[in-house]
Amino acid sequence: MRGPARAATRYDLTVADSRDPVAVRAALVGEAARLRAELGEPIEGPGQMTYGSQAAAATHVFEQQRDLALRDRERAQLRQVEEALERLDAGAYGVCRSCGKPIAPERLEAIPWAATCIDCARAAR
Numbered sequence: 001m002r003g004p005a006r007a008a009t010r011y012d013l014t015v016a017d018s019r020d021p022v023a024v025r026a027a028l029v030g031e032a033a034r035l036r037a038e039l040g041e042p043i044e045g046p047g048q049m050t051y052g053s054q055a056a057a058a059t060h061v062f063e064q065q066r067d068l069a070l071r072d073r074e075r076a077q078l079r080q081v082e083e084a085l086e087r088l089d090a091g092a093y094g095v096c097r098s099c100g101k102p103i104a105p106e107r108l109e110a111i112p113w114a115a116t117c118i119d120c121a122r123a124a125r
Ligand SMILES: [Zn+2]
Pocket: 096, 097, 098, 099, 100, 101, 116, 117, 118, 119, 120, 121
């Protein structure tokens, strides 16, 4: 099912306190599990449905491409979440990978897998 409700809950993951490793770990592990579950879902391929018209076929192809693009993003995000868990294990969580300064707690609470501080994230764009 790919409804709007699911889209709305996509990025609502937050951590109440980024300095609490137990809460951070729970959030990251939960997010990794959600992403793995989504990535495990099959994408409906052509031939699995009969097309009533060219327009329906075109819509289906469009949806498939959108799903594939979404999947690429989810795969990239899963990698970021896994790296954040590794940093947590290594005691390097919350330290900017780029400049070595601490990442602002507000940023980590909004994006628990953030690998860089806001300044480096802006500079990278
Ligand atoms: Zn930085």
